[in-house]
Amino acid sequence: MTIPLLVAAWNLVTMLAGVHQPSNFSSPMSESGRVAVVLKSRGEFEFREYAVPSPAPDAIVVKMSRCNICGSDIHLWHGSAAQLQEGLPQILGHEMVGTVYRIGSKVETDSLGQKIEEGDRIVYTYFRPCGHCHFCLTGDANCPTRHAHWVGVSSDDPPHFNGGFGEYYYIGPGHSVFKIPDELPDDLVSPVNCAAAQMMFGLRKIGIRPGDAVVIQGAGGLGLYSIAMAREMGAGKIIVLDAKPERLKLAEAFGADLVLNVNKTKDRERLVTVLKETNRLGADLVVEVAGFPPTFVEGIKMLRNGGRYLTTGNITQGQVSFEPAEIVRKALTIQGAYGYKPHAIPEAMDFIARTRTKYPYEKLISHHYSFDDINEGMAFGDEGDAIRVTLDF
Numbered sequence: 296m297t298i299p300l301l302v303a304a305w306n307l308v309t310m311l312a313g314v315h316q317p318s319n320f321s322s323p324m325s326e327s328g329r330v331a332v333v334l335k336s337r338g339e340f341e342f343r344e345y346a347v348p349s350p351a352p353d354a355i356v357v358k359m360s361r362c363n364i365c366g367s368d369i370h371l372w373h374g375s376a377a378q379l380q381e382g383l384p385q386i387l388g389h390e391m392v393g394t395v396y397r398i399g400s401k402v403e404t405d406s407l408g409q410k411i412e413e414g415d416r417i418v419y420t421y422f423r424p425c426g427h428c429h430f431c432l433t434g435d436a437n438c439p440t441r442h443a444h445w446v447g448v449s450s451d452d453p454p455h456f457n458g459g460f461g462e463y464y465y466i467g468p469g470h471s472v473f474k475i476p477d478e479l480p481d482d483l484v485s486p487v488n489c490a491a492a493q494m495m496f497g498l499r500k501i502g503i504r505p506g507d508a509v510v511i512q513g514a515g516g517l518g519l520y521s522i523a524m525a526r527e528m529g530a531g532k533i534i535v536l537d538a539k540p541e542r543l544k545l546a547e548a549f550g551a552d553l554v555l556n557v558n559k560t561k562d563r564e565r566l567v568t569v570l571k572e573t574n575r576l577g578a579d580l581v582v583e584v585a586g587f588p589p590t591f592v593e594g595i596k597m598l599r600n601g602g603r604y605l606t607t608g609n610i611t612q613g614q615v616s617f618e619p620a621e622i623v624r625k626a627l628t629i630q631g632a633y634g635y636k637p638h639a640i641p642e643a644m645d646f647i648a649r650t651r652t653k654y655p656y657e658k659l660i661s662h663h664y665s666f667d668d669i670n671e672g673m674a675f676g677d678e679g680d681a682i683r684v685t686l687d688f
């Protein structure tokens with residue numbers, strides 16, 4: 296095991312950090328590769344070409360196979376992270392899968408100790424915790440500089456390939472890397488290092504007990520994984536809310552017992568429905584994966600006394616007014632989750648492999664675009680009709 300495996304805990308909602316870490320790579324090789332960059336919020340993506348670096352002894356250069364357009368990329372593109380402006384041009388993209396293109400001289404295995412070599416398919420954390428700050432050392436929460444190699448770092452800075460929207464990706468020390476089992480095709484793995492690992496980590500943290508009534512707010516990629524995982528963890532009734540009929544149909548295909556279209560129902564009606572479906576008690580667990588602040592207020596109301604709330608979609612700013620006494624009087628547990636511990640990646644891959652005949656995971660990647668057509672792909676993803684748009688390389 297030669298890629299340092301930094302094990303820390305990431306469960307606190309923190310700001311994307313913008314501190315540069317020292318570069319650690321050697322001189323460029325002769326090949327070059329393209330990246331797609333943005334120069335301003337909601338701006339067109341432009342292509343830039345850079346020499347592909349040789350990996351440092353403890354690094355890997357990946358040839359990208361797929362990079363998805365995740366909701367967080369769309370938020371970043373909208374300008375949600377101020378740090379983005381500090382290092383233009385910026386490469387976005389973080390939900391990705393690729394093959395080992397060049398491997399550092401000291402890298403022999405992945406983070407689980409499995410042998411890896413050039414040509415192997417791998418999936419890896421898009422973040423790189425520092426390993427020595429308070430949060431890394433205690434394991435309590437997210438390392439504040441875990442995105443420092445990427446967000447706010449110009450693509451002009453070597454090793455250039457610091458984001459997923461590029462033909463190559465540079466995995467420096469601090470990332471965790473996992474070989475992909477042969478049985479899992481790229482389309483089933485490309486959402487693993489964000490959506491699937493995030494839900495695996497979040498749902499384990501909040502816990503599900505046999506028979507729990509679960510409400511899931513949002514039926515995008517995170518919500519659909521949540522249905523499968525909650526079911527396999529022993530959930531009883533699963534109720535899913537979303538505004539898009541196609542997503543709700545997919546939620547049913549994943550096994551939701553009841554779906555509610557938030558555009559076609561009133562708040563009160565949804566609350567009454569949840570109460571009716573739970574013996575007038577309320578849900579044991581509400582999972583927020585919608586990224587829409589008012590869902591928080593509704594989710595709290597839907598919980599029974601002693602209920603638990605997992606919120607992982609509301610990653611950008613937005614305010615709501617609510618009654619804190621409701622949390623106290625109902626003795627609720629509120630858990631935020633943003634990022635995950637690296638072990639969630641192999642756990643998510645095992646989970647998908649084990650249950651792939653039960654859930655239509657292949658439908659999570661609803662639309663394919665060529666990397667050349669990233670602007671069309673982003674525009675379509677922004678409309679919100681796709682579950683996941685993926686860019687093919």
Ligand SMILES: [Zn+2]
Nearest residue numbers: 365367390489
């Ligand atoms: Zn993501």
Ligand SMILES: [Zn+2]
Nearest residue numbers: 425428431438
């Ligand atoms: Zn740290």
